[in-house]
Amino acid sequence: MLSRVWNLAVRGLQLLTIALFAALVVDVLWGVVARYWPGIVPSDWTEELGIYLLAWVSLLGSALTYREHGHLGLDYFVTLFDPAAQRLTAIIVELCVLVFAGYGLCYGGYRLVADTLASGQLTPVLQWRTGYMYMSVPISGAFFVAFAIEHLLGRPLPSRPVEAAPSA
Amino acid sequence: MSAELLVLLIVFIAVLGLGVPVAVCLGLAAIVSIASIGDVPTGFLVAQRIATGIASFPLLAIPFFVLSGLLMGEGGMARRLIDLAAALVGHLPGGLAYVTTTTCMLFGAVSGSAVAAVSSIGSFMIPQMVTKGYGRDFSVALTATSATTGLIIPPSNIMIVYAVVAGNVSVAALFMAGFVPGVLVGLCIMIAAFFYNVKTGNQARMDPPPLMPALVAALPSMLLIVIVLGGILGGIFSATEASAVAVAYALLLGVGLYREISVRKLPDILLRSAKTTAVVMLLIGTSQAMSWALSFERVPQTVGEALLGLSQSPVVVLMIINVLLLVVGTFMDMTPATLIFTPILLPAVMALGVDPVHFGIILITNLCIGLCTPPVGTCLFLASSVGNTTIARVVPRVVPFFIAMVVALLLITYIPEISLWLPRRLGL
Numbered sequence: 044m045l046s047r048v049w050n051l052a053v054r055g056l057q058l059l060t061i062a063l064f065a066a067l068v069v070d071v072l073w074g075v076v077a078r079y080w081p082g083i084v085p086s087d088w089t090e091e092l093g094i095y096l097l098a099w100v101s102l103l104g105s106a107l108t109y110r111e112h113g114h115l116g117l118d119y120f121v122t123l124f125d126p127a128a129q130r131l132t133a134i135i136v137e138l139c140v141l142v143f144a145g146y147g148l149c150y151g152g153y154r155l156v157a158d159t160l161a162s163g164q165l166t167p168v169l170q171w172r173t174g175y176m177y178m179s180v181p182i183s184g185a186f187f188v189a190f191a192i193e194h195l196l197g198r199p200l201p202s203r204p205v206e207a208a209p210s211a
Numbered sequence: 212m213s214a215e216l217l218v219l220l221i222v223f224i225a226v227l228g229l230g231v232p233v234a235v236c237l238g239l240a241a242i243v244s245i246a247s248i249g250d251v252p253t254g255f256l257v258a259q260r261i262a263t264g265i266a267s268f269p270l271l272a273i274p275f276f277v278l279s280g281l282l283m284g285e286g287g288m289a290r291r292l293i294d295l296a297a298a299l300v301g302h303l304p305g306g307l308a309y310v311t312t313t314t315c316m317l318f319g320a321v322s323g324s325a326v327a328a329v330s331s332i333g334s335f336m337i338p339q340m341v342t343k344g345y346g347r348d349f350s351v352a353l354t355a356t357s358a359t360t361g362l363i364i365p366p367s368n369i370m371i372v373y374a375v376v377a378g379n380v381s382v383a384a385l386f387m388a389g390f391v392p393g394v395l396v397g398l399c400i401m402i403a404a405f406f407y408n409v410k411t412g413n414q415a416r417m418d419p420p421p422l423m424p425a426l427v428a429a430l431p432s433m434l435l436i437v438i439v440l441g442g443i444l445g446g447i448f449s450a451t452e453a454s455a456v457a458v459a460y461a462l463l464l465g466v467g468l469y470r471e472i473s474v475r476k477l478p479d480i481l482l483r484s485a486k487t488t489a490v491v492m493l494l495i496g497t498s499q500a501m502s503w504a505l506s507f508e509r510v511p512q513t514v515g516e517a518l519l520g521l522s523q524s525p526v527v528v529l530m531i532i533n534v535l536l537l538v539v540g541t542f543m544d545m546t547p548a549t550l551i552f553t554p555i556l557l558p559a560v561m562a563l564g565v566d567p568v569h570f571g572i573i574l575i576t577n578l579c580i581g582l583c584t585p586p587v588g589t590c591l592f593l594a595s596s597v598g599n600t601t602i603a604r605v606v607p608r609v610v611p612f613f614i615a616m617v618v619a620l621l622l623i624t625y626i627p628e629i630s631l632w633l634p635r636r637l638g639l
Contacts, residue, residue, distance in 0.1 A: 057482055058478075060482060060485045061478045061481045061482050061485070064274065064278075064481045064482075064484065064485045065481060067271075067274065068275070068278070068455060068458055068459075071271060071275070071451065071452060071455035072455050072456070072458075072459055074452065074455075075448055075452045075455065075456060078448075079447075090268055093268065093271050093451075094266045094267065094268055094271070095266070097265060097266060097270065097271050097274070097492075098262060098265050098266045100274065100485055100488065100489070101265050101274075101488060101489050101492035101493065101496075102265070102489070102492075102493070102496075103485075103489075104485040104486050104488060104489030104492075105234075105489035105490070105492065105493040107482075107485075107486060107489070108486040108489050108490055109232070111486075113486055113490060114232035114233070114234055114235070114490055114493065115232060115233050115234070115490060115494070115544045115546070115547060116227075116230045116231060116232045116233060117227050117228065117230060117233070117542060117543065117587065118230045119542065119586040119587050120228050120229075120230070121229065121230040132229050132230060135229055135231075136229060136230055136231050136232075139226050139229075139231045139235055139236075139239060140231070140232070140235050142239065142242075143235045143238045143239050143242065146242060146254055147238050147239075147241075147242050147254060147257045147258060147261070147500075148258065148261070150254045151253070151254025151255055151256070151257045151258030151259075152254075152258040152262075154252065154254055154255040154258065155255050155258040155259050155262065158255065176262070176266065177258070177259075177262050179262070180258045180261060180262050181258075
């Protein structure tokens with residue numbers, strides 16, 4: 044039961060990431076079209092919305108990627124360890140991620156969102172609250188924490204995908 | 212060296228060695244060193260640097276170039292580019308090897324992903340070369356090294372990453388600056404292949420298809436680079452907008468003209484692009500947090516003074532930096548290496564009068580070599596698996612190409628005009 048709810052949550056996160064990415068493509072293309080299509084008023088909000096969406100897609104996507112061990116790491120030295128040490132190292136890695144995500148993304152992100160919302164800071168064109176963009180930090184942080192716990196509980200996961208090597 | 216800096220270094224190297232993702236290492240090092248400064252809201256600062264580091268308009272080009280690269284690679288683009296390359300150089304003695312390198316260069320101008328080049332070109336060309344009597348390990352080494360040219364030939368995401376961390380460097384200038392060096396690296400690889408052909412006496416050609424049909428078939432793919440660079444240079448759109456137009460064009464080709472991508476596959480392609488993008492973005496975000504700590508500790512100044520203390524000569528300093536980056540590149544992937552070392556090294560070389568665009572090309576060419584060297588070499592590893600061989604067997608065959616790439620790197624380092632001539636001609 045719990046695992047079904049969990050799988051649904053992960054699927055939901057994937058769909059949200061896809062939808063936000065699609066919106067990002069449409070948004071920036073609209074910016075180009077609006078500038079050159081006669082009769083349409085050029086819009087400067089597309090740039091701002093694009094940045095907003097980029098933060099969300101990137102951070103939610105990075106949590107999903109972490110679930111599949113897709114982030115770049117220096118795994119060479121670990122391969123030289125014996126199996127017992129490798130298992131121990133794997134646990135240390137997850138703990139490091141827990142500390143980073145728990146303190147840096149969740150707690151730090153919460154402070155960032157709270158302070159920014161309290162200051163009432165708005166984006167220049169859309170007049171949206173900047174705090175809502177920053178909310179991507181603690182929310183993706185929560186997923187990082189959840190995925191780290193999932194890893195620690197030892198659930199079988201897809202192995203590292205080849206396309207994980209980014210700009211290469 | 213201050214205590215805080217020592218803490219930062221120790222934390223970073225220790226967790227890095229254990230295989231913690233580089234982005235998390237950077238984040239942890241930033242947390243620990245900012246906390247050790249005291250009197251600053253550590254969590255707030257780290258989260259803020261991550262968020263504002265990612266939320267920048269120039270970086271928007273990265274997800275779009277990733278996506279357009281995937282869309283272009285999904286269809287039969289590699290096959291059409293191979294045909295074009297075969298029509299161009301297949302008739303030469305030993306032409307089969309040159310076709311592989313030429314295809315990689317053409318591919319780079321469209322997709323900009325060396326990894327995609329290795330898998331889609333290698334899976335076709337490596338078996339071809341093996342059938343025609345080339346050694347399997349040689350073919351794998353050739354494919355792995357040739358594929359890196361795509362990262363120097365525009366469009367190139369690593370250049371966008373460099374431009375953003377370097378600050379005030381034009382993406383358009385970097386793109387144009389990469390053209391000649393990318394071709395130069397490709398030529399040097401082909402020269403190495405030429406000597407191998409002569410030595411082994413294998414002069415296998417590739418039956419060239421008629422040029423015109425091959426050109427017509429490949430033209431729609433090649434038009435992408437014309438649209439992207441023409442649009443940027445003509446001032447029609449920014450680099451970011453060009454990347455979005457590239458996505459629209461790739462969609463038009465893949466879904467519309469060639470009908471090689473079904474609409475049902477699009478969500479999956481979007482998700483894969485989002486994940487690839489996310490890897491780069493999280494690295495950028497956390498490296499921005501780390502660089503706050505570094506500049507607070509005046510690390511770039513310290514490193515700069517140390518470098519300039521060794522020598523005031525640009526020739527010597529660039530040599531030291533190249534050796535350092537070659538060593539770093541053997542262990543570390545390109546994006547984290549660029550993010551970590553650009554802010555530290557760039558101020559020092561700029562003090563010596565090196566153009567930041569030129570330095571970007573040096574850095575990227577250098578780190579390309581690292582993609583083909585063990586113990587960590589993405590292209591080498593992937594090519595070995597595509598070619599069904601082992602890394603240990605391929606490494607001896609990489610050596611001549613390694614030398615060729617180092618020669619190209621030295622030429623690019625010491626003849627700035629190779630990089631700067633084209634952007635200057637275009638007034639960038």
